[in-house]
Amino acid sequence: MSASQSHHLPRIRFNPSEPRPVRMDWLQKAAASMPAGKGMHFCVALWMLVTIRRSPTVQISRSMAARVNLSRWAAADSAHRLEAAGLVKLAKLPGRSFRITLVEAGTSTPLRLESRG
Numbered sequence: 001m002s003a004s005q006s007h008h009l010p011r012i013r014f015n016p017s018e019p020r021p022v023r024m025d026w027l028q029k030a031a032a033s034m035p036a037g038k039g040m041h042f043c044v045a046l047w048m049l050v051t052i053r054r055s056p057t058v059q060i061s062r063s064m065a066a067r068v069n070l071s072r073w074a075a076a077d078s079a080h081r082l083e084a085a086g087l088v089k090l091a092k093l094p095g096r097s098f099r100i101t102l103v104e105a106g107t108s109t110p111l112r113l114e115s116r117g
Contacts, residue, residue: 023113026087029105033085034078041068042078046088050102056110057101 030043042060045068049058065075079098082088086106091099102111 038074059097
């Protein structure tokens with residue numbers, strides 16, 4: 001995505017008074033399972049959507065992947081790597097983006113999002 005196209009994307013508005021849940025244990029395991037490259041960009045996009053939706057199950061569209069500078073191939077590769085590491089469950093939908101559920105490492109239990117305060 002070029003700089004001239006970025007002004008067409010809708011803004012994402014955050015309420016700064018609300019805490020944003022980021023599970024550092026999950027991110028550390030994700031970083032260990034990713035090679036150098038775009039894997040952590042994918043994790044940032046996942047956490048952005050998880051905090052906006054307030055749900056451990058999200059879909060990363062092509063436009064969201066473009067926001068964090070990911071191609072659809074890099075996003076798919078990163079999703080498969082996280083699935084192989086046991087950090088996400090993927091639901092493959094024909095003709096659509098993966099439905100991604102963040103899970104507790106090595107289990108099928110959806111990730112518990114904690115909010116402080």
